[in-house]
Amino acid sequence: MIRFRHGVDTSVGRVRRVNEDSYLAVPPVYAVADGMGGHGSGDVASRLAVEVLARCVMLRPLFTEAVLHALDEANRAIVEHDGPNRMGTTITGLAGLETLGGDRLMVFNVGDSRVYRLAGERFEQLTVDHSEVQEMVLAGVLTREQARTHPRRNVVTRALGGGHELAADHWLVPAAAGDRFLLCSDGLFGEVLDEALAGLLALADPQHAAEALVAAANEAGGHDNITALVVDIEHADTPEYYPVEETVPGRKAPGRPDGPAARGGAGTGGAGGGPGGPGVGRAPSGELPIDVGLVGLGLIDPDGDGRAR
Numbered sequence: 395m396i397r398f399r400h401g402v403d404t405s406v407g408r409v410r411r412v413n414e415d416s417y418l419a420v421p422p423v424y425a426v427a428d429g430m431g432g433h434g435s436g437d438v439a440s441r442l443a444v445e446v447l448a449r450c451v452m453l454r455p456l457f458t459e460a461v462l463h464a465l466d467e468a469n470r471a472i473v474e475h476d477g478p479n480r481m482g483t484t485i486t487g488l489a490g491l492e493t494l495g496g497d498r499l500m501v502f503n504v505g506d507s508r509v510y511r512l513a514g515e516r517f518e519q520l521t522v523d524h525s526e527v528q529e530m531v532l533a534g535v536l537t538r539e540q541a542r543t544h545p546r547r548n549v550v551t552r553a554l555g556g557g558h559e560l561a562a563d564h565w566l567v568p569a570a571a572g573d574r575f576l577l578c579s580d581g582l583f584g585e586v587l588d589e590a591l592a593g594l595l596a597l598a599d600p601q602h603a604a605e606a607l608v609a610a611a612n613e614a615g616g617h618d619n620i621t622a623l624v625v626d627i628e629h630a631d632t633p634e635y636y637p638v639e640e641t642v643p644g645r646k647a648p649g650r651p652d653g654p655a656a657r658g659g660a661g662t663g664g665a666g667g668g669p670g671g672p673g674v675g676r677a678p679s680g681e682l683p684i685d686v687g688l689v690g691l692g693l694i695d696p697d698g699d700g701r702a703r
């Protein structure tokens with residue numbers, strides 16, 4: 395059995411005026427979305443994406459098709475919301491699935507935000523960018539290093555909001571205690587080389603790691619919005635959460651921490667990270683739990699000042 399612990403930081407960077415990145419950090423679903431669009435509507439697109447994806451946080455059991463369906467719904471919401479300004483967003487992340495074979499993680503991606511995994515000494519990128527430069531790298535025209543600074547490095551070949559048909563990549567990976575995942579927007583890996591990413595990601599505390607990664611990207615120039623979401627997989631003796639259908643309003647049930655808002659901060663620690671850990675708190679009542687999470691965990695940047703709440 396596993397539980398999640400996370401740390402997160404986001405910054406508008408040193409050049410942009412609006413932070414168009416959004417993130418979702420409510421166990422067992424984590425995501426980073428990097429919005430794009432004319433007239434500053436990229437922040438609307440990325441926020442819509444994480445809000446719609448957040449609907450599947452409460453599903454038990456959570457399964458692959460439910461996450462893919464949520465991504466389809468997010469795509470539809472952005473396409474339908476779109477006015478005269480074309481807007482879209484990348485989205486990448488991971489979701490904890492309870493499968494017959496035990497705990498698994500689903501990694502998903504649309505666009506050029508990334509998921510990396512640090513397992514022991516091994517640091518690797520799990521997602522494949524949907525971008526023009528990635529296609530040139532695969533064709534042997536560019537090196538990975540050249541792609542980082544290529545003038546067309548920002549051109550994505552898939553995005554939410556790009557059309558009615560969405561093709562999201564997804565992979566299933568083992569949920570191994572001790573593994574750490576980094577979900578990030580291109581404002582991070584566009585500024586910081588893999589070796590430095592791996593070094594900072596190895597900092598013991600996930601919140602310190604997230605803040606150090608964002609600080610490094612800002613020190614390197616901060617040309618874009620930067621988001622780093624660090625998710626640790628930990629062993630748990632008791633379930634982190636219980637199926638929604640097993641809970642009724644007002645009935646106490648073990649396993650799930652208090653509503654995300656009660657934890658405060660910028661999502662530091664994640665479930666089980668607060669005093670008491672797992673086994674303390676109440677089950678979700680089913681009454682708009684996601685809205686609480688949206689406000690309390692800083693999924694969005696409501697003030698537009700580059701800091702999530």
Ligand code: MG
Pocket residue numbers: 428579580581618619
């Ligand atoms: Mg970006």
